[in-house]
Amino acid sequence: MNYITEPEKQLPVCYEADVFVAGGSCTGVFAAVRAARMGAKVVLVERANCFGGTATAGLVNIWHSLKDTDYKNQVIAGLTGEMTERLEKSGSAILTDDPSTAIKFDPNRLKYELDKLVIEEKIKVYLHTICVGALCENDEIIAAIIENKDGRSAVKAKFYIDATGDGDLMKYLGVTSYRENTLQPPTPCFLWQGDLEGVDHRKLIAEHGSEFGLPDDFGWSEDVPGLPNITLRADFHVFGVDCSKADDLTYTEIEGRRKAYALTELLRKYSDADPRIVGLNSLAGIRETVHYKTKYKADGWDMLYGKRYDDAILQGTYRIDMHDKDGGVKFFYLNGKTVYMKGAERNYVFGNWREENGVAIPEAKYYQIPFSVLVQEQYKNIIAAGRMLNADPMAYGALRVMVNLNQLGEAAGVAAVTAIDSCGDVRKISGVDVRKKLISGGSAL
Numbered sequence: 001m002n003y004i005t006e007p008e009k010q011l012p013v014c015y016e017a018d019v020f021v022a023g024g025s026c027t028g029v030f031a032a033v034r035a036a037r038m039g040a041k042v043v044l045v046e047r048a049n050c051f052g053g054t055a056t057a058g059l060v061n062i063w064h065s066l067k068d069t070d071y072k073n074q075v076i077a078g079l080t081g082e083m084t085e086r087l088e089k090s091g092s093a094i095l096t097d098d099p100s101t102a103i104k105f106d107p108n109r110l111k112y113e114l115d116k117l118v119i120e121e122k123i124k125v126y127l128h129t130i131c132v133g134a135l136c137e138n139d140e141i142i143a144a145i146i147e148n149k150d151g152r153s154a155v156k157a158k159f160y161i162d163a164t165g166d167g168d169l170m171k172y173l174g175v176t177s178y179r180e181n182t183l184q185p186p187t188p189c190f191l192w193q194g195d196l197e198g199v200d201h202r203k204l205i206a207e208h209g210s211e212f213g214l215p216d217d218f219g220w221s222e223d224v225p226g227l228p229n230i231t232l233r234a235d236f237h238v239f240g241v242d243c244s245k246a247d248d249l250t251y252t253e254i255e256g257r258r259k260a261y262a263l264t265e266l267l268r269k270y271s272d273a274d275p276r277i278v279g280l281n282s283l284a285g286i287r288e289t290v291h292y293k294t295k296y297k298a299d300g301w302d303m304l305y306g307k308r309y310d311d312a313i314l315q316g317t318y319r320i321d322m323h324d325k326d327g328g329v330k331f332f333y334l335n336g337k338t339v340y341m342k343g344a345e346r347n348y349v350f351g352n353w354r355e356e357n358g359v360a361i362p363e364a365k366y367y368q369i370p371f372s373v374l375v376q377e378q379y380k381n382i383i384a385a386g387r388m389l390n391a392d393p394m395a396y397g398a399l400r401v402m403v404n405l406n407q408l409g410e411a412a413g414v415a416a417v418t419a420i421d422s423c424g425d426v427r428k429i430s431g432v433d434v435r436k437k438l439i440s441g442g443s444a445l
């Protein structure tokens, strides 16, 4: 690669705050809200035109259950539930008895509710603003660099939260990272209007997909509450890409739109259905890119066995859900069940990990993750929260969903203020103390 030298220049400091948050999905917004509710002055920057990330710009409209696997006791508290109530009140969310689709919502309304939330909490926000760098002195970050319509400027804060999904801020700071050999592939989603009643679309895809450049692939779809006759479609992955790379991300977006229209054409040709695309995502649904090392790497078997921690900052029940590199999906449930599905017609294979491994200990009704999953060792004043988390592939399959990442966001907000109020060093604060504050602030049970 050739290089040219960018001339050194002075940057204006456009804002000073206690806490800076990069990335405004629910993970980032909830981190910002928690910090603001603890009295911090907070600034949040988001590169898109809205908050919500994958849940809004990516159109993914499902939050999983907040209850244990018996579906009786609530194990997840905090802003996911608060936001669900707001969405429900406006007729934009439906609660179901199915743990895997427990909370279905309209992504458009979520954008609007997140706008209202950040305004109510007096958080300084910048949309269409990308975080492009950071400045540090020794192990302390002193400014984040951002770019938007006003040009390039700096934001100074006491503590930084990276909620960019890919961990952009961590990358600029050179925090130790790793990538799995096989990344869970992205799925660009879209919205359809039209009735597929009586149409076996999975069979049609399996039979005619190759004519339209559609490989045999596992997909799913869901209603959108408040929008009759509209479905969210997540029919196709884009394989072999790493969406933290510019070329791969560009290819994924374009290939996603091509597949959406190809599927529509396939159904028009081979069935009586006449679906119309009424919405394309403005952000491809990215499942996995890079991970950053922290003191604790989440372990899938510890989760399945129900390991407990005094400093738990996350509780969950969402199954281990791993999308493989060529159209298969594997689920592991806490009760032992495993399911493997492959291709449009799914071709189920069932198993039981408890029986296969002779596990006699009682079944866990939910799993926990300790605070140290958020604590990197290189800098005193930054946390990354979101899908860049430190987890093995099985743990990652369960933790990457929003009810879980939302909790990481809330914990990051609380930990940021806890660090500012004490020694200023997140590596030295007590996870048990963070958990206590999460409970007293309504973020944990």
Ligand SMILES: Cc1cc2nc3c(=O)[nH]c(=O)nc-3n(C[C@H](O)[C@H](O)[C@H](O)COP(=O)(O)OP(=O)(O)OC[C@H]3O[C@@H](n4cnc5c(N)ncnc54)[C@H](O)[C@@H]3O)c2cc1C
Residues within 6 Å of the ligand: 022, 023, 024, 025, 026, 027, 028, 045, 046, 047, 048, 051, 052, 053, 054, 055, 060, 061, 062, 063, 064, 129, 130, 131, 132, 163, 164, 165, 166, 168, 186, 187, 188, 189, 234, 283, 284, 285, 286, 287, 385, 386, 387, 388, 400, 401, 402, 403, 405
């Ligand atoms: C197709 C699909 C289906 C899924 N299904 C479900 C499901 O049913 N339920 C569920 O809970 N989860 C589901 N998931 C997983 C879940 O949606 C994601 O893992 C989760 O939303 C990731 O959240 P995040 O906050 O880490 O990242 P993101 O949602 O990717 O958010 C990152 C945010 O940061 C912004 N950003 C990025 N870089 C910068 C920067 N440099 N400066 C400023 N802003 C930046 C982005 O614009 C974005 O808003 C699904 C994922 C996919 C792809």
